[in-house]
Amino acid sequence: MTASRILSWTPAAIVFDCDGTLMDTERHWQDARDLVLDGYGFAPAPGFAERAKGLHYTECGTLMAVESGRPDLAEDMTSQLLTEFRTLVAEEPMTMPGARELVHDVRRFAPLAVASNCPAEVVESCLDTAGLLECFDHIVVPDDTIRPKPHPDVYLTAARLCGVDPADTLAVEDSHCGVQAAVGAGMRVLGAGSWPSPETVALVDLWVRALDNPEVRLWACDRVPSQTTGNVPAT
Template sequence: MTPHRILAWTPAAIVFDCDGTLIDSERHWQTARDQTIKEFGVRTEPGFAERTKGLHYTECGRLMAEEAQRPYLAPQLAERILSRFRVLSMAAPRTMPGARELVQNAAKFAPLAVASNCPLEVVEDSLGAAKLRDYFDHIVVPDDLIRPKPHPDVYLTAARFCGASASDTLAVEDSRAGVLAAAAAGLRVLGVGPWPGEDLAARVDLWVTSLDEPRVFEWASARIIPGTPHQAVSDN
């Protein structure tokens, strides 16, 4: 890792992952997966939760069905995972430690975007419930032309929407799929969460256990230009 590539640098744009990075919702995805496994009576291989963290819900459903040797169930499993997640996430929305402060400060010196594997309405609902939506100029999610993480598409698109080159853009990520996507797109990467191991850590510029680490707050605060409040421009 090369921390100076982050802490001594001012990005032209910043793109955040949503679940597990901004919003404390990864636990809800895990619960939704567990409930779906129990409801359908399927079995998955050890380590399923970690392997599916950050993946698109349809990919999660496909893997669940394949490991259960019932591939025909993939569409039903995926839809059930998503519907259960939506109920859980709306019942108890909360932000990850330090996420709100970082977003509020970063929005004063760079355009912000979200790049997520979730459906657009889920991201909109989550950010709205957390009162963060107005800080983001763009939200990018997979569609017929944009492939989900770990493909680089969402990050390449988000940087372009922000008017920045990929190399001048910072990604903030918590999952393997997200880190691989951002790195493949050519963004510098700030990883956050429990230590991911040397292999994944080698793909980021800086890994922190939480966005409320003082050095993250100090880095963003030092780049604020006095008297220039953020003016959000809504976009899909």
């Protein structure tokens, strides 16, 4: 990792992942996957949670069906997965530690966007419930022309909408799938969450346990433009 590439740098824009990065919803996805699989009488295979983390929900539904030996159930599992997830999020929306504070700090010096594999209405509902939706200039999710992570499309689109070069953009992620997308877009990457695999560590510039990390908070606060006081000299 090359932490100085972030901690000594001011990005022109910052793009956040949503699930597991801004919102504490990764556990909801895991619970939703377990509920769907249990409903069909299947149990998750070892390592399934890590393989599914960060995937677009349609790809996750397909993965569930394939690993259960019932690929014909992919469409039904996908639909039920999204339904269960929405129910769980509505019951208990929560932000990740430090996410709210970091967003409010960095929005004062850079345009912000969200790049997520979730449906737009789910992302917007989560952020609105958390009081963060108004902080973001753009919400980018996969569609007919934008491929999901690990493709770089959502990050490239977010940078374009923010009017900046991807190389001048910071991505904030929590999954290997998302990190791959951000690196593929040519962005510097701040990772947050439990310590990841060596493959993920090798890709990011800095990994922290949570976004309330003191170094990250100090970095953000140091880049907030100072406020002038008193009379402004005439020109």
